[in-house]
Amino acid sequence: MENSNQTSPKSGRGTWAIPVLAGAFALSLGINGYQSVRLHDVNQEVDTVQQQVSALQANLNSIDKTLQDNLGVVRTDLDATRKETQESVNKAAMAAQIAARRHADKIVSNLAKSEAEKAKQLTEELTQVKETTLQANSKIADVTTDVGAVKQDVVKTQSELQATIADLHRATGDMGVMSGLIATNAKELGALRELGDRNYVEFELPRNGKAQRVGDIQLAVKKTDVKRSKFTVDVIADDRKIEKKDKTANEPVQFYVLSKARQPYELVVNEVTKNSVKGYLAVPKVQIARK
Numbered sequence: 136m137e138n139s140n141q142t143s144p145k146s147g148r149g150t151w152a153i154p155v156l157a158g159a160f161a162l163s164l165g166i167n168g169y170q171s172v173r174l175h176d177v178n179q180e181v182d183t184v185q186q187q188v189s190a191l192q193a194n195l196n197s198i199d200k201t202l203q204d205n206l207g208v209v210r211t212d213l214d215a216t217r218k219e220t221q222e223s224v225n226k227a228a229m230a231a232q233i234a235a236r237r238h239a240d241k242i243v244s245n246l247a248k249s250e251a252e253k254a255k256q257l258t259e260e261l262t263q264v265k266e267t268t269l270q271a272n273s274k275i276a277d278v279t280t281d282v283g284a285v286k287q288d289v290v291k292t293q294s295e296l297q298a299t300i301a302d303l304h305r306a307t308g309d310m311g312v313m314s315g316l317i318a319t320n321a322k323e324l325g326a327l328r329e330l331g332d333r334n335y336v337e338f339e340l341p342r343n344g345k346a347q348r349v350g351d352i353q354l355a356v357k358k359t360d361v362k363r364s365k366f367t368v369d370v371i372a373d374d375r376k377i378e379k380k381d382k383t384a385n386e387p388v389q390f391y392v393l394s395k396a397r398q399p400y401e402l403v404v405n406e407v408t409k410n411s412v413k414g415y416l417a418v419p420k421v422q423i424a425r426k
Contacts (some may be wrong), residue, residue, distance in 0.1 A: 303327070308389035309382065312399055315417060319385050319405055324415055333401075334420055339413040346371055349416050352392060352400070356412055364407050372400075395422050 303316040303323055315332060318324040328335055336350040346353040346369070357378075358367035364384040370377045372392045379388050379402070388402040396419040404414035 306387055308387040308399070308401060309379070310389040310399060312389055314387035314389065314401055317385060317387060317403060318415065327417075332420070334418045336416040336418065337414075338416065339411055340368075341411050342366075342409075350418055351395065352416070354402070354416075359407050359409060359412060361407055361409055366404055366407050366412050368402070368404075368412070370402070395419075397421075 303318065303326065306314050306317055308314045316327060316330070318327050324335060324337070327333070334350075338347070338349045338354070340347050340349075340354055340356045342356045342359050344355055344357050346355040351372075353371040355369040355371065356366060357369060360366065360381075365381050366384075367378065367380045368382070368388075370379060370388075370390050372390070373394050377390055379390070382388050382404070384404050384407050386403070388404075389399040390402070391399050398419040398421070400419070401417040402414070403417065404412045406413040
């Protein structure tokens with residue numbers, strides 16, 4: 136017979152299973168409780184966040200409204216400013232147009248005044264030109280008359296000159312060389328100058344024996360004889376002195392200036408007085424040293 140106090144294996148397993156289940160149930164309750172509490176906290180946090188988001192959204196809406204209001208004010212001010220600016224520009228443009236018109240009117244007025252003055256001045260100048268033309272025509276008529284008279288005088292002078300030249304004569308000089316035409320007075324000397332064959336230097340020399348420059352030579356009158364119209368003169372040229380003794384008035388007195396010309400110089404005394412002689416020196420135009 137088995138002992139009744141002896142525990143069977145089945146009855147022992149059931150004894151410790153109950154506490155385990157109880158613990159598991161308690162743990163499950165604890166976890167559920169924790170989760171419930173945590174879920175409540177999370178819900179509260181979500182509510183808080185939603186409240187904050189709502190407040191932020193309301194703040195953003197307020198800011199947006201304020202911005203829209205400010206933008207409207209800015210637009211209004213901008214429109215007003217544009218209007219004022221346009222009005223100012225229009226006023227300035229109108230003022231500029233008025234000033235330009237006034238300036239143009241002033242210029243036109245000045246131009247008209249200037250043109251009137253110029254027209255007046257031109258009329259006066261034309262009148263003066265007409266008067267000057269009339270005077271000029273009168274003077275031209277007078278000049279024409281004078282020219283005719285001058286032409287007549289020229290023709291007369293040329294005739295007289297030709298006649299004077301025809302009266303001139305040649306003579307053999309004291310050196311035996313045929314002279315050029317000889318002038319015996321101022322009129323005939325003028326005719327010689329017109330011919331232009333030589334250069335002529337007039338002189339009047341005192342009878343004092345002192346050398347006097349005549350042209351490019353020197354002459355010294357040493358003696359005069361009024362009754363016989365004779366004279367004695369020293370010719371000084373090329374550092375030489377040549378005495379021309381007892382020469383007669385209107386006689387060509389000839390001598391060479393070797394450094395100057397191949398043709399002889401000619402000295403002609405037209406007038407012999409007690410104290411002087413008067414005449415001219417004929418100098419060759421071609422100044423070439425005589426070899």
